Amino acid sequence: MTIEINKKRYRDFDSYMKEKFHKKIIKLPLDGGFTCPNRDGTLSKDGCIFCSETGSGEWTYGKKSIAEQISYQKSRLSKEGRPEAYLGYFQNFTNTYGDLSKLRKLYYEALGASDIIGLAIATRADCLSGEVLDLLEEINNKYFLVVELGMQSVNDKTIRLINRGYDHKTFDTGLRKLKQRGIRVLVHMIVGLPFESYDDYMKDVAYINESFPWGIKIHNLYIEKATKLEKFYQKNDLSYGIDMAGYVRIVVDILRKLRPEIVINRLTGDGLSDEIAYPIWSKNKAKILTSIDKMMKDKNFRQGDLWREN
Template sequence: MELNKKRYRDLDTYYKIIYNKKIIKLPLDGGFTCPNRDGSLSFKGCIYCSDDGAGEWTYNSAGDIKNQIAFQKKKLSKPGREEAYIAYFQNFTNTYGNVEKMRQMFFAAINEPDIVGLSIATRADCLPNEVLNLLDELNQITDLTVELGMQSVNEKTLEFINRGYDHKTFDKGVQKLNKFGIKTIAHIIVGFPDENEDDYINNILYINERNFWGIKIHNLYIENNTYLKYYYEKNNIKYTMSKDDYAHIVVKMLRNLKPDIVINRLTGDGINDNIAYPGWSKNKAAVLSTIDKIMKNNIYRQGDLFS
């Protein structure tokens, strides 16, 4: 099997080595909400979050979890290719609410044919003991990852984006998951107003310190029907980061990142029609190829600046 010739530890290669086949994440909508949406903390949500709660690629109209899995398999599979699947509960906060509902959905997903793992996106402030016990149980029987929206370690940025909790709380959630040996993914965003390269490297230094299994990095893209778009236009803020600017920042982050951390994503993945700007964010392949070219031409590797 030919593997991706990346100069960083990419997710696709990681799974091909373990399972000897293509592993596809199936985005699923569990019907959850978020404390930043239901009034527990706020009704606005994080300022960049769309009405779908980052679930643009989910299809709850397909029905229950079993039907959603069947729909996504049909949509994402390729005939003749040897495949297996990760059930990915993607949008909103998938450990917030009724724990029995979570149990039923998560087990329904992992019991479907060819599902080899489970990935759960959530908030670090939504990990009570009963949820941790459920995650621990799942971790014993399937390939479990938990994705946490870190965004940044800069407290001013966290207040600006209306995340609803500080970095200290985030760190407590990470350490809870670490105690159970659960593979954790940090999701960070590059391009917030008033952040710079020092902030991006500080994010990486924190991730190196806290035993994360994986990382997702993507550029800030501004979607229609979000408070962030309103904020930019109201204050006449221009989005100035270019594709090349972003690629060079990501390369520096990768070079400072521990070499064993798995790269789950390096660019945004929104629906093109929903993205107001930057336009270059709509061409995911071009962003990734620019990053790869910089790494290859300069003989850089993930972690070559890590110490």
């Protein structure tokens, strides 16, 4: 069966992986039973202001063995007759935070499952000890590895507001340590954080271009019901200031200013629809993505067409 490459005007993850592996590569969300220094009292017990009670692991399968989780996610995400392989995706909380022997056991348990070609590991830039980096480098030398870092913003005022627990300089240090080991880094950026403006998003893009990670995820901020973020909006009488059309325009501008080599892994948030309080438009992921594609095509824009190397 021939694998059809997507005809996007940006370097999307699905096409990148199809070109590299000649098959559909599916991320299998896994819960490694981790916590976070921003949850366990080491830095804070409150967590980041936007993080859900599941540690942003809404699509994981709960406290099952890694083998059971992989089997479940394959049954949910696979399509019969399609050439496929998989990435084990340690998604929620901080997946390099814990005893090294536990990390090694979990990572290699996932890698030992059939048709797993590598791992995606979501973590914090302040949880990358020398021992952890050694383990990640070892895996990277044998498998396809992506380490995801939640940058969210480069604005230290915003970083304090969202209670991330470490400053931008620390983030930058972690990113560069991974890059020095030859490890692919995926940076998360949020559009719509309280009190941020278009200028903040462009500063994020300028930093991403300069630090040159392998990939990026762009999320629209969405407010989940009964969360600290919803209470923050209510307490400060804030309104959500970006409509869908505005978000689409911002994302298109970001894509045009990004280096063309950076792999786009996501262009919207991905919360559970029933849990999102607002904006309501963020529940319609398909419409957001279609609108981005349409604007890029209608105006003949491409990723990086406004990027200039200094």
